[in-house]
Amino acid sequence: MKRILLIIFAFLLSLTLTGCSLQDLMGKKQKSQSTSQQKQVIAVALNEQDPNKALVLRGIEDMAQKENMDVKVLSSGSEGGGQLSSGSEGQTSKGSSSSGSSSGSQSQGQSSSGSKQGSSSDLKGAKVLIYQGGNPEILQTVQSSNIPVVALNELPGGVKPAGIILPDPQEKGKLMAEPVLSKASEGQIVVMQGDPSDSSSQEMLASIKQALSKNSKLTVHAISSPSGSEVAAGQSLTDFLQKNSGKVPAIIAQNEKLAVQAAEVLKSQQLEKKVLLIGGQANLQSLQRMSTGIQAADIDTSPYIQGVNAFQWAQKILNKSALDINESVTGDQGEVPAKIIPVKSVTPENAAVVQKSYAKAAETAAKAETQAKKDQGTSGSNDPKGQGSQDQGQSKGQDQGSSSGQSQSQGQSGSTGANIPQGAQKVTEKVQTIITREYLDSQGKVLGTEKSTSEQNRTIPPEMLKKEMQQQSQQGQQSKQGQEGQKDQTESQSKKS
Known part of the structure; x- marks a missing residue:
């Protein structure tokens, strides 16, 4: 016992002689822990027009929360700027309502943090960018700042990403052709192609043509539509249907925006029950069309899994770990390592199950956003119509x-x-x-x-x-x-x- 007391006395004496205290030691320890626990930051720029944007973001944020990392969401404003919204504990604080699975509602969900649009401050602290769309000026910033990019769905122009995550384009084409082969015996099949310069769009079209070649009585007519020209593609479809009345048994639309145009054209021509419509990007709206018989089939591209894999690759790049590459994609900057996400066909037989899954995921995303807004309101920051107005x-x-x-x-x-x-x-x-x-x-x-x-x-x-x-x-x-x-x-x- 005396020996223990002597040891304690000697320790306290040494602290006195060196001018150090227990509080100093504890403070240094806390400071060291705080430094070591500083979170890594991943920036995310998603396509506001993607009908499944909320589910992609949910996959990213869930993984960020699990790995104790921060996510900064750069959302395009009406002028194309990138507005910064920083997350906490993997959660992204947003402005108004965003994250259902519909593109219109999502475009409303932009942060009102007041960050400079398109400036380097948007990416401050970020070590890697997950890019699906949004302000293209961000790509110039990351290139000059040497910030690696993980692309989603398609290759961005003007920059070579470290990797890309995308649904299997060849399998998508094959699955979109299957309902046509089973229900159409002859005629001209219209394929509403996405951006013809995009390699995945090209692969889909080639896969569709190869699958339909099994029936020599079926021919393919492609209507290409670069991004933003979907209305023009709809008009081209109208003209083709009028010139080939009764000769088109099916229409294949590679993405949701084209499927919407095709559905409207078929309704205007009173052909929605006579011509098969097959989509390539399942979402709540397309699944609703299936339930009413307007659309015959679709493709589940697993948007939540896309987000999860994009985060995992971003994290591996941060940790300088090897990427689990299973393919490569050729772009204007050369070969890019790719992670191909499996896809599956959505038919009337399994549509209800898939729709329930998407609806549940969208509801979870909406609840998470509501909680983030609630937390933001509790903190009292940037709340001009909240507690301040209430006090007033x-x-x-x-x-x-x-x-x-x-x-x-x-x-x-x-x-x-x-x-x-x-x-x-x-x-x-x-x-x-x-x-x-x-x-x-x-x-x-x-x-x-x-x-x-x-x-x-x-x-x-x-x-x-x-x-x-x-x-x-x-x-x-x-x-x-x-x-x-x-x-x-x-x-x-x-x-x-």
Whole structure:
């Protein structure tokens, strides 16, 4: 016992002589731990028009949370700029609603953080970029900053990525051709091709042609459409159907935007029940078309798995680990290592199961976004219509009496705009977004119109509903107090006069 006491005394004496304290040691240890626990950052730029953007992002964020890494989402603004949204614990804090699986709703989900658009500050701290689309200026920045890029779905122009993750284009083509072979005996098959300069689009078309060559009575007519020219492709389809009336048994659309155009054309020609429509990018909207008989088949490209694999490759690049390459893709910058994601056919027999899976994944993504927005509101940052406005409404209530209730009601952040009925245990929201794009010539004449409609179903978590009900109750009490204060003040003034 005496020996132990002597050792402790000698240790404390040494600390005194060296001017060091236990607090200093603990502080240094904490500082060292803080430095060692600093999270790595991965930047993500996704295509706002991808109907499955939310599911891709969910795969990335789930892996980031698991690996204790941060994700910075660069979302394109209306002017094409990249707005920065930084995540915490693998979660991405966003501005307004984004992440259903519909492209229209997703384009609304852009961060309002106010970052500089298209500047190098967007990528500050990021060590690797997962790029699917968005502001092309970001690619120039990463190239000058030597930040490696993991591409998604297709190769970006002007830069050679470290690797690319994409659904199997050859298998997609084969699977899209199968329903045609089984249901069409002869005629001209229209293939609405994506960007003809994209290598995966070329592979799909070649695979479709090879599969359909099994029936010599089937011929293929391809309508190519570079990105942004889907409306023109729809018009070309209309013209072809009119010139070849009764000779087209099926239409194959390589992506969702082309499938939407094809569906609209078939409806306008009253051919939706006579001509098979096969899509190449399953999503909630295309699966809904299948359930109503407008579309005959689709391809499940596993968007969530795409996100998971993109993150894994980004992490391997950060750790300088070997990539699990199973293919390569040739682009304008040469051969690029590729990870091919398996795809599967969606038919009426399994459509309900696939639709349920997509809907569940979309709901999970929406809940995660709701939680991120809730956390952001709790922190009180960048909340011009949130707590600050609520406090302002409460202050007015004390001075203005009955008008305070209106000010406070308008100041609620994320409210539904109406009182929550008693007994409510669950709230579901249905958001419909309609986007209309017009193409004009130099004289302002409208050459074509592109219209897309998307829907998103969301469920507000019970804990968030409970919090809103509590806020509503508190505001009612504060309004009542404000009215009583105004009444007392009025009576006091009356007595004085």
